[in-house]
Amino acid sequence: MKTGFCVVIPVYNHPDTIADTVAEVRSAGFPVILVDDGSEPVCAGVLDRLTEGDEAVHLRRLQVNGGKGRAVKSGLLMARELGFAHALQIDADGQHDPQDIPRLVRLSRQHPDAIISGMPAYDDSVPRVRYYSRYLTHVWVxxxxLSLEVRDSMCGFRAYPLQPVCELIGREYLGDRMDFDTEVLVRWVWQGGRVFQFSTRVRYPRDGISHFRGFEDNWLITRMHTRLFFGMLRRLPRLLARRLRRREVSS
Known part of the structure; x- marks a missing residue:
C-alpha cells in the first residue's frame, strides 16, 4: 500500500504537450495517473507510449469523452484504489507550472485534511475576456x-486528500465537465472542509487547444451556480453557525 502523493492528469487530445507535462512531473519524483477522456487515436497512442517502460505511469482509458470533471473523478478514485493518500491535479496542456509541485505538496503536508488549490498569476497570454469573466464565478462562490476562503475556484492545480474527497464524490452530485472544479470546492466547504490557496504561475496552452465549449459550458456553469445557491439556502443556518464558531475561536 502506498501512502504518499501521485499526480492525476486528465487528457483529451493534447498529443503535443502531454509528454512534456509527464516528464516534468516524473522528474519531480511523483507517480502519474493519466486519464484518457476519449482522446482521438494520435493522442491515445502517445499515452500508450508514455506508460511503456515506466511502472510509475498508470493509464485509465475512458472510451467516450465525458468531460474534464468526469476524468478527474475517475483519476481520483483510481488513485485511492492504488493506495495513495493524496493526489495532485494538473492540466495536460502546459498551463500549470510543474515547478510549483513541491510547494503544493509542502502545503498539503502542512494541512493534510484540506484541499490545497492554486490561485492563478497570469502572464500576458491570458485572454482579457476570460480573465475578467472568472470574477463572476468568484462572486457566486x-x-x-458565505465565505471568502475560496478566493479562486477555477484553477485546476490542486492537492486532494483522497479518502474524504472520494467519499464526497460517491455521496454528492459533482459536475462532469468544467463545472467540477468549482462545485467540488463549494460542496467541500459545505461539509466543513478547509481550503488553502497559494499563488501559482499560469500560462495559456502552448498548442492553443481549448476544450471550453462556449455556450454549452457557460450554461452548465450557470446551472451549477443556481443549483448551489438553492443548496446554500437549505444549509444557511448551519453555515452561519459555523461562521460564528470560527469567529469566536479566532477571537
Missing amino acids: WINT
Whole structure:
C-alpha cells in the first residue's frame, strides 16, 4: 500500500504537450495517473507510449469523452484504489507550472485534511475576456459558501486528500465537465472542509487547444451556480453557525 502523493492528469487530445507535462512531473519524483477522456487515436497512442517502460505511469482509458470533471473523478478514485493518500491535479496542456509541485505538496503536508488549490498569476497570454469573466464565478462562490476562503475556484492545480474527497464524490452530485472544479470546492466547504490557496504561475496552452465549449459550458456553469445557491439556502443556518464558531475561536 502506498501512502504518499501521485499526480492525476486528465487528457483529451493534447498529443503535443502531454509528454512534456509527464516528464516534468516524473522528474519531480511523483507517480502519474493519466486519464484518457476519449482522446482521438494520435493522442491515445502517445499515452500508450508514455506508460511503456515506466511502472510509475498508470493509464485509465475512458472510451467516450465525458468531460474534464468526469476524468478527474475517475483519476481520483483510481488513485485511492492504488493506495495513495493524496493526489495532485494538473492540466495536460502546459498551463500549470510543474515547478510549483513541491510547494503544493509542502502545503498539503502542512494541512493534510484540506484541499490545497492554486490561485492563478497570469502572464500576458491570458485572454482579457476570460480573465475578467472568472470574477463572476468568484462572486457566486463567495455567496454560496458565505465565505471568502475560496478566493479562486477555477484553477485546476490542486492537492486532494483522497479518502474524504472520494467519499464526497460517491455521496454528492459533482459536475462532469468544467463545472467540477468549482462545485467540488463549494460542496467541500459545505461539509466543513478547509481550503488553502497559494499563488501559482499560469500560462495559456502552448498548442492553443481549448476544450471550453462556449455556450454549452457557460450554461452548465450557470446551472451549477443556481443549483448551489438553492443548496446554500437549505444549509444557511448551519453555515452561519459555523461562521460564528470560527469567529469566536479566532477571537
